[in-house]
Amino acid sequence: MQNEMKQSPDESKQMPSYCVRVEGLTVRFGRNVAIEDLNLECTPGSWTAVLGPNGSGKSTLLKAILGLVDIDHGSVQIGCGSSGIGYVPQAKTLDRRFPATVVEMVSTGLKSRWPFLIPGGLRKKVEICLERVGLRGYNGHLLSDLSGGELQRVYLARSLIRNPALIILDEPATGLDRSGETDMYELLDQLRQEAGTTILMVTHDLDAAYHHATHVLVMNRTNIASGTPACLTQENLKAAFGHGGHEHPSGPWK
Numbered sequence: 001m002q003n004e005m006k007q008s009p010d011e012s013k014q015m016p017s018y019c020v021r022v023e024g025l026t027v028r029f030g031r032n033v034a035i036e037d038l039n040l041e042c043t044p045g046s047w048t049a050v051l052g053p054n055g056s057g058k059s060t061l062l063k064a065i066l067g068l069v070d071i072d073h074g075s076v077q078i079g080c081g082s083s084g085i086g087y088v089p090q091a092k093t094l095d096r097r098f099p100a101t102v103v104e105m106v107s108t109g110l111k112s113r114w115p116f117l118i119p120g121g122l123r124k125k126v127e128i129c130l131e132r133v134g135l136r137g138y139n140g141h142l143l144s145d146l147s148g149g150e151l152q153r154v155y156l157a158r159s160l161i162r163n164p165a166l167i168i169l170d171e172p173a174t175g176l177d178r179s180g181e182t183d184m185y186e187l188l189d190q191l192r193q194e195a196g197t198t199i200l201m202v203t204h205d206l207d208a209a210y211h212h213a214t215h216v217l218v219m220n221r222t223n224i225a226s227g228t229p230a231c232l233t234q235e236n237l238k239a240a241f242g243h244g245g246h247e248h249p250s251g252p253w254k
């Protein structure tokens with residue numbers, strides 16, 4: 001029953017073998033067992049895609065890793081989180097009518113309070129993150145004026161502001177059009193290759209999991225299959241979803 005950040009005193013010399021290690025995780029909400037005896041390991045610099053049907057505990061897994069829900073059994077260990085963890089949540093709880101600007105929202109990635117006064121240095125960092133997600137010049141825009149896809153990119157920019165070693169994304173492509181989706185996956189690929197960022201992403205997109213992820217976890221409350229994207233087979237998907245997924249031109253689930 002642990003939820004801990006494990007960092008050695010001298011991290012620069014001792015690189016842990018894992019970035020995220022989940023062992024025997026069980027999470028209950030009252031009598032509802034959302035996750036049962038689940039295991040996951042993400043090595044530094046890997047990209048893990050988590051797939052499973054609605055209600056199968058994917059978001060709960062991410063929240064358990066982030067320490068946002070209580071763990072009933074098992075453990076979660078973070079081995080590479082010294083610069084904080086970037087998080088793009090599935091549910092955006094902020095009321096879109098709240099008169100907030102893009103620069104304020106992205107700044108909340110660094111501040112624990114709403115940043116009404118944003119110093120120049122932070123403003124510059126925000127600008128760099130917005131540029132990375134293709135939202136150059138959006139600083140002063142109101143969130144209420146953004147499209148769903150633009151808002152999603154604002155959340156992505158917010159997750160980048162600490163230069164995190166680990167980014168956790170819950171269905172990040174929701175609301176993005178095909179080219180926005182491609183841009184986002186390319187950006188994540190770039191972060192991984194250039195900065196060695198570890199990526200843990202929940203997705204319903206088999207194609208993205210197959211072509212971008214280095215590892216996959218197919219789950220339904222507990223592990224169904226984990227390994228390389230080659231384990232996205234018809235059989236494993238059927239075990240998780242009750243059917244074999246979609247017809248698709250390229251992939252082992254064909």
Ligand SMILES: Nc1ncnc2c1ncn2[C@@H]1O[C@H](COP(=O)(O)OP(=O)(O)OP(=O)(O)O)[C@@H](O)[C@H]1O
Nearest residue numbers: 029032034052053054055056057058059060061090
């Ligand atoms: N805060 C909560 N309180 C009570 N039950 C919860 C809570 N969060 C999740 N659950 C329940 O836990 C189970 C798993 O939910 P979770 O959100 O993790 O599923 P998911 O795999 O992310 O689904 P989706 O694909 O729809 O996003 C569901 O039965 C859900 O109703």
Ligand SMILES: [Mg+2]
Nearest residue numbers: 058059060090
């Ligand atoms: Mg979810």
